Amino acid sequence: GNSVTQMEGPVTLSEEAFLTINCTYTATGYPSLFWYVQYPGEGLQLLLKATKADDKGSNKGFEATYRKETTSFHLEKGSVQVSDSAVYFCALSDTGFQKLVFGTGTRLLVSP
Amino acid sequence: DAGVIQSPRHEVTEMGQEVTLRCKPISGHDYLFWYRQTMMRGLELLIYFNNNVPIDDSGMPEDRFSAKMPNASFSTLKIQPSEPRDSAVYFCASSFTGGGSQPQHFGDGTRLSIL
Numbered sequence: 001g002n003s004v005t006q007m008e009g010p011v012t013l014s015e016e017a018f019l020t021i022n023c024t025y026t027a028t029g030y031p032s033l034f035w036y037v038q039y040p041g042e043g044l045q046l047l048l049k050a051t052k053a054d055d056k057g058s059n060k061g062f063e064a065t066y067r068k069e070t071t072s073f074h075l076e077k078g079s080v081q082v083s084d085s086a087v088y089f090c091a092l093s094d095t096g097f098q099k100l101v102f103g104t105g106t107r108l109l110v111s112p
Numbered sequence: 113d114a115g116v117i118q119s120p121r122h123e124v125t126e127m128g129q130e131v132t133l134r135c136k137p138i139s140g141h142d143y144l145f146w147y148r149q150t151m152m153r154g155l156e157l158l159i160y161f162n163n164n165v166p167i168d169d170s171g172m173p174e175d176r177f178s179a180k181m182p183n184a185s186f187s188t189l190k191i192q193p194s195e196p197r198d199s200a201v202y203f204c205a206s207s208f209t210g211g212g213s214q215p216q217h218f219g220d221g222t223r224l225s226i227l
Contacts (some may be wrong), residue, residue, distance in 0.1 A: 032213040034215060036218075041220075042220055042221075043116075043203050043205075043218030043219050043220045043221050044155075044203070044205075044216075044218045045218070046215040046216075046217070049213070049215060051213040089155070093213070098143045098160075098162075098207050098209065098214065098216070099145075099157065099160060099168065100145075100157075100216060102154075102155050104154050105154060105155070
């Protein structure tokens with residue numbers, strides 16, 4: 001079945017550091033890939049998405065590229081801020097389906 | 113634009129009581145999802161609806177849980193009787209048909225504590 005694997009957290013960084021959160025997936029079809037972010041006390045919010053191979057999703061300085069050859073969708077940001085501290089979820093949905101398969105989430109802690 | 117609206121935001125009740133969680137999806141969305149989030153188990157999909165019809169309820173933990181969607185703008189998740197292990201944050205999300213490429217939009221959740 002479809003699955004998503006994320007790196008274990010927490011990831012602890014200083015402000016302005018470079019961020020990478022790894023995400024790999026297993027899917028039988030041609031999934032769409034998503035990154036969601038969850039701030040404390042809130043629901044998940046869509047951060048970015050990519051719907052086909054080699055697509056790059058970007059938003060708020062975050063980027064992720066859909067790599068079919070390595071079945072990966074790693075999240076990156078060049079310079080993190082304290083306000084980026086949150087839990088980040090990688091997810092996929094298979095072609096024709098609205099149901100999402102989520103990774104376990106990676107907590108990011110950014111210190112001043 | 114109004115997002116997904118859940119109520120109540122917090123619920124504290126005693127074991128054995130009936131609990132009803134409510135959700136209003138985004139207007140025009142034809143999919144609705146109920147999730148549960150705990151530290152131990154992470155984010156779990158409980159059930160989802162398409163056009164008010166339950167499509168997959170395989171994530172519902174047991175018969176104490178039930179969900180309904182009487183119309184396109186309202187859904188409930190009911191737990192009867194409630195137990196302490198049901199304590200969690202329950203999220204509702206909605207989306208519209210898009211061949212799998214449309215994102216889900218989440219509410220802010222209901223934090224449920226069963227004493």
